[in-house]
Amino acid sequence: MDFKKEHQSCSNDNFPLEENEEKRKEIDNVILNFANEFLNTISETKAFNNSGQNKTKQDNLFEIGKETLKLENILGLIKERVVDTGLNPASGGNFGYIPGGGIYSSALGDYLAAVTNRYAGIFYASPGAVRMEDALIKWVGNLIGYSKGFGGNLTSGGSIANLIALSTAKKSKNITSKNLLKSVIYCSTQTHHSIYKAINIVGLEECVLRQIPLDSDFRISTFELKSQIKKDVNDGLKPFLAIANAGSTDVGAIDPLEKLSAICREYSIWFHVDAAYGGFFAMTTYGKNKLYGLKQADSVILDPHKGMFLPYGSGMLLVKDINHLLNTNKYSANYMQDAEKEMHYSPSDLSPEMSKHFRGLRMWLPLKLYGVDIFSDYLEEKLRLTIYLCKELRQLGFTIVCEPDLTIIAFRFNFKDRDNEALNTALLNHILEDGRVFISSTILDSQFTLRAAILSFRTHKKETDLLVYLLKSKLEDL
Ligand SMILES: Cc1ncc(COP(=O)(O)O)c(C=O)c1O
Structure with a gap:
């Protein structure tokens, strides 16, 4: 093999996968703007977006082919088809399942x-x-x-x-x-x-x-x-x-x-x-x-x-x-x-x-x-919020299925002589349709049960009060 010739034929200054600093800064800027917009508006963003589900199957925009898109368009697609659909686990309004986190410093790591x-x-x-x-x-x-x-x-x-x-x-x-x-x-x-x-x-x-x-x-x-x-x-x-x-x-x-x-x-x-x-x-x-x-x-x-x-x-x-x-x-x-x-x-x-x-x-x-202490402070806050939410739920007339050991509350309303499963499901659906907070449900002792899990680092009293308010207003309707 003629190595000199081979080297010349391989040599190419244009390696797009190795962006230069100027290009990197340009991309970083667009990505950071996107991330900042997401974080700056997170407290007003829905915790659950039911209506977004159909968007994800409308077309083949996710499919991979030879064509490329501009970064701005790619991010637009991600926002519309990914970020704005389904559950938003980054939201402080997320009380469903076991809430995840998403601290920014970890993303940087x-x-x-x-x-x-x-x-x-x-x-x-x-x-x-x-x-x-x-x-x-x-x-x-x-x-x-x-x-x-x-x-x-x-x-x-x-x-x-x-x-x-x-x-x-x-x-x-x-x-x-x-x-x-x-x-x-x-x-x-x-x-x-x-x-x-x-x-x-x-x-x-x-x-x-x-x-x-x-x-x-x-x-x-x-x-x-x-x-x-x-x-x-x-x-x-x-x-x-x-x-x-x-x-x-x-x-x-x-x-x-x-x-x-x-x-x-x-x-x-x-x-x-x-x-x-x-x-x-x-x-x-x-x-x-x-x-x-x-x-x-x-x-x-x-x-x-x-x-x-x-x-x-x-x-x-x-x-x-x-x-x-x-x-x-x-x-x-x-x-x-x-x-x-x-x-x-x-x-x-x-x-x-x-x-x-x-x-x-x-x-x-x-x-x-x-430092470590900040994490325990946040967890202590979740424990306090759980006590607070239990108290509020009891005041609204909910039954707390068992005293929480940690920060999950299982609860249901006992609508005397009425269809409890249908009415508790109506409470859940009301929360999901509103979307500002998200809760999930389970079956305990063969009964339909609502669950609120307080673990997101963004869940504070404001989000907890919103959950109470939504439950209260639907209860009044039922
Ligand atoms: C008690 C328990 N164990 C295991 C898991 C599974 O963990 P992962 O979803 O991280 O795979 C979960 C998830 O919520 C959980 O709540």
């Missing part, structure tokens, strides 16, 4: 992570990124009361964190095709559906699955659990995994973690706690007490995109003994020999991911910029 594109899965490739991620895992581990020898990883969310936790439990309890059918998993009707998905994905669907009855506050009954375990042992089954909530999705209930962990220890059962929603309340004085038992769990998951107000895409798994994570995930390959000389674990040794998003920066940057 993500921006830097993408621009610098560190290879965060392997210590050899990015020791700094891995150490940053380690520091976050250490901080959260200490927060829930783990002291030494634990490990974890930053995932894309709670579902994947649950998945890795269950594969770790399976491996460490040596569940194989030989004992699968006799192995027992304990959970409850309040277990998040990502756990059931994980059970299927990691090949545990043929295990015996026990949904333990709840007490009147929607928490796992330890009495029922213990009786069931005893019975299973007597029947020659092998109890191996119990799953509890530290903040259930429906009502935010915290299962009796200390008692459950004691039962699990007694029967050598892996104790997993889903603290996706509730875990970060351990930063508050109230939550620290309530979540005391977390430190006894074999594995815990938390969602920084919930309790730390980060944009979606941030979960975390913690495993009390890092060796279990290593045994489940660490593999070698010839092409990895240079990286494997390192004495430091890589995130890829502790999770199924290899090339992965440098997730640490989106969490580390806000913590460094604002």
Whole structure:
């Protein structure tokens, strides 16, 4: 090959994917204007835009072809077809499901992570990124009361964190095709559906699955659990995994973690706690007490995109003994020999991911910029707002289905001798049609139930009062 000739034919000063500074500034400006407009108007923007749904299927504007669009037009399309449709999780009026966050400093961390594109899965490739991620895992581990020898990883969310936790439990309890059918998993009707998905994905669907009855506050009954375990042992089954909530999705209930962990220890059962929603309340004085038992769990998951107000895409798994994570995930390959000389674990040794998003920066940057206390202050505010909203709802005549452990309120109106499901649905629809706030619904004790979850960093008294006002005005109509 004539390298000189080849070089000349390849050489081209016009590489549009490598914008020069002038071009970058031009683009940055347009993007920043868009982001600022979004943030400056967020308090007047709807939390839910029902009418936007049809727009997304009107034409093929999302489809990819050879044609290009000007950045301004692209952003116009994003605004009309994405931002202005459906749920607006960035809104303080979002009381639905488990509200997400979207703090700006975290978005900037993500921006830097993408621009610098560190290879965060392997210590050899990015020791700094891995150490940053380690520091976050250490901080959260200490927060829930783990002291030494634990490990974890930053995932894309709670579902994947649950998945890795269950594969770790399976491996460490040596569940194989030989004992699968006799192995027992304990959970409850309040277990998040990502756990059931994980059970299927990691090949545990043929295990015996026990949904333990709840007490009147929607928490796992330890009495029922213990009786069931005893019975299973007597029947020659092998109890191996119990799953509890530290903040259930429906009502935010915290299962009796200390008692459950004691039962699990007694029967050598892996104790997993889903603290996706509730875990970060351990930063508050109230939550620290309530979540005391977390430190006894074999594995815990938390969602920084919930309790730390980060944009979606941030979960975390913690495993009390890092060796279990290593045994489940660490593999070698010839092409990895240079990286494997390192004495430091890589995130890829502790999770199924290899090339992965440098997730640490989106969490580390806000913590460094604002400090830990600001996050606990915000969470304290959500706890206070919950007490306030409960009081207001009771004054309007609503029944609070169970006293909230954290910041989710399940409530319904009892319209005597009338169709309660239809009328509570009418209340929900009124809120959705108005769109300034968003709530969701569920079924509890076979009854249609409304839910308000207070977790957005943008939800304050003003948004809470608006929700009360909307409910009150519809109640007057009904
Ligand atoms: C208790 C609980 N666990 C797990 C999950 C799943 O987390 P993610 O949506 O981050 O995958 C959720 C989601 O809301 C949840 O509330």
